[in-house]
Amino acid sequence: MSRYSIVSLARNALNYHKGWEEAWRSPEPQPEYDVVIIGAGGHGLATAYYLAKEQGVTNVAVLEKGWLGGGNTGRNTTIIRSNYLQPESIALYELARSLYETLSQELNFNIMFSPRGLLNLCLTEHEVRVFRRIVEANRIAGLDVRFLDAAQVKQKVPIINNSRAARYPLLGALYQPRGGTARHDAVAWGYARAADALGVDIIQNCAVTGIERRRDAVSAVETVKGKIKTKKVAVVAAGHTSVVMDMAGVRMPIESVALQAFVSEPVKPMLDVVVMAGAVHGYVSQSDKGELVIGGGADAYNNYSQRGSPPALEHTAAALLELFPCFSRMRMLRQWGGIVDMSPDRSPIMSETDVKGLYVNCGWGTGGFKAIPGSGFVFADTIANERPHPIAEPFGINRFAAGRIVDESTAAAVAH
Amino acid sequence: MLLLICPVCGAEGDETDFQYGGEAHIARPASSTPEAVSEADQYAYLHVRANPKGLHHEQWLCARGCGKWFNATRDTVTMEFKAFYKMGEKPPRTPRTRSAKP
């Protein structure tokens, strides 16, 4: 891998940019690997990278049915925060957030991490109470998270509607100064390039069609490019988790639903923080291009179509207009959907399974982009050492039967 | 946009006129002594879902019509409803399509 730097940029500029080499290889699959990862989204690619970098396991393949980063990793609204309520979640998401701080240097790829600050608005008394509790929980864990009153929020976001006549009056906000955004594609591309350089084979257009078991252990995967032998399979397939795990005969506590987002035409800078409003199901940030990046709640019903429904979009637009009346005449440029993997407690699953050598990483639902570096780091450790990393341990699949759920659904009451 | 017809009162509408109730035909593990229900059975009942890519038997509430719950069979890839049927009825016979492409 040739390093990206100001020097390489200058050298290639003199050469009319004809000298850039491909960022990663496109190899044909080998007959056997030590670890086969199914799904080249952010979580699968980060797992491969940390397996090679931290665990010294380089005989690894990442199999992707489409193109790398073409799933939810390339479809999300890129919000990064770690202001969760439960200590298990704080440990996981703050590990990820802190890795994002230096990820561009780590990967030698500009992932455009922008810790511009993030506001979770309080629009109901209930949220004021919950978010005040989260502030204390976060401070115990050493995070810089504060409570802002309505006047302080108005100062940070002058375009917000703070009229007392609003249906949901602005009461304050949970503020994480080092929360923000990053470029989603760059995260996938950066991990792919760095993993490839360490010897990982990333094989695109290679759908897995079966998982072969010998008694209680995995022995191979069937793919559209033939059979690949392996003793360890890591399923990191987001919305397709149930389908892929079914190939190994494991039923999952996951439901796949559509989540949508849309962006506006580009406008002059008007919003320099991320604003989330869980009570009305809407959130927004402004991209470097000037587009407003807008998301909201998921559709209710099981869906594999990668398309959401108009009522959900309308709901989100209505929520945002209530908060930002000045958006009312803006045109929306494009809209899309991704199929997200919802777990019962809205916390992820990073786990061994009853099948020896079969690992699963899923359940990130509407909010797993922010977790990519941390998830990859602890999941790689779990796979290599065949026991859960301490940060992954509370997120085992056995927590549901044991009643040890990590409940962020009622705790945070917000998506993403 | 989903288009539904209530098999109880005949009301037609889109998904905003109805309310989704998740997978149908999940039986609660029966026991007069709750502690006799195994953790595995209770887990399967509470949390494990078929979540198929293809035909899904599911529950809907006729929220702006008669107020009754009913069942439906829908393709989760095309969003097309194949059948609407009442609570307590068995799903209509449909070809097993446990998968479009994985």
Ligand SMILES: Cc1cc2nc3c(=O)[nH]c(=O)nc-3n(C[C@H](O)[C@H](O)[C@H](O)COP(=O)(O)OP(=O)(O)OC[C@H]3O[C@@H](n4cnc5c(N)ncnc54)[C@H](O)[C@@H]3O)c2cc1C
């Ligand atoms: C509209 C939207 C907005 C979001 N906003 C945010 C946000 O602001 N902040 C945040 O933190 N999170 C957000 N999320 C969630 C976040 O995008 C996901 O949690 C995260 O990207 C999941 O990454 P992943 O690697 O697990 O999945 P993916 O990126 O979906 O990767 C899974 C891969 O598995 C592949 N695959 C599936 N089946 C097979 C098979 N049989 N064989 C081979 N490959 C297969 C798929 O093609 C896919 O590429 C959002 C999601 C959406 C849809």
Ligand SMILES: [Zn+2]
């Ligand atoms: Zn009815």
